[in-house]
Amino acid sequence: MFTTLGVLYSKYNVAKMMEHIKLYSSRINIPRLIRQAEYMHQWNELCYLYVLYEEFDNSIKVMIQHPIQSWSHTKFKDIVQKVATIENYYKSLQFYLEQHPLLVVDLLVVLTPRIDHSRVVMEMRKAQHLPLIKPYLVSVQQNNIKAVNEALNQLYVEDGEYENLQVSIDTFDNFxxxxxxxxxxxxxxxxxxxxxxxxxxxxxxxxxxxxxxxxxxxxxxxxxxxxxxxxxxxxxxxxxxxx
Structure with a gap:
C-alpha cells in the first residue's frame, strides 16, 4: 500500500512524494520506487532513494548528471565519502571544477583520507587549476609526497613567497x-x-x-x-x- 501510494504521488502529486518516502522509508519497496522516480525524471527523489538503498555511487551519479534538481553541497559531501568506486572521487572533483570551483578545496578536505594526492595534483595541472587547491596542498604536505611538494614549491615561486618556499624545502625534501x-x-x-x-x-x-x-x-x-x-x-x- 505504501509503495503504491508513493507511485501515485510520483504520477499525480510529486510535491508530496519526498515527504512520503521519508515517513515510510522502512515500509516501501525501494527498488520499485527507484524505477518509478527514474522513469518520471524525479532526480531529487531518486537520489534520496538510492541513499536509502545504500547505492551511494548511483546517488552521486544522479547529482552529477542532474545537479539543478538534486545537488546540494552538504548532501554531496556526506554521500561521496560512502561511495565504493574510487574513480567516482575524481569524477566528483571534475564536476566541482566545472560547476562549483570555489568549493573544490572543501570537497578535497572531505576526500583527503581516500584519494591519491599525486593524482589530484596531476588532474589539477592538466586542468590548469593548481593555484585553486593551494590550501589543500598545504594541508597534505605533511605526507612528504613528491608531486605535492613540487606543486606547492612551484606555487610559492609564482606567488613570490620565498619565506614559505624556504620552510617547505627545509621541511620536506622529497622533490x-x-x-x-x-x-x-x-x-x-x-x-x-x-x-x-x-x-x-x-x-x-x-x-x-x-x-x-x-x-x-x-x-x-x-x-x-x-x-x-x-x-x-x-x-x-x-x-x-x-x-
Missing amino acids: DQTGFARTLEENELLEFRRISAYIYKRNGKFSKSVELSKKDQLYKDAMTTACASKNSRNWRRTIDILC
Missing part, C-alpha cells in the same frame, strides 16, 4: 632538488636565486653554490659554503673574489 635549483638560478628575485645556491650547497654542489653567491655579491654566503665544502680550491676562489 627534484637539483632540477628545482636550476629553475631558480635566473629568477628575477634575489631571494629565490639565493635559495637556488642554498639547494646546491645542501646537495653537495659547493662550487656551483659558491659561483651563484658570488654572482649576486652574496659573499658571506659564498664563504659559508666554501667553508662547508672543506675544499681548498673553493676557499681560494672565494678569497680571490673578496680581495
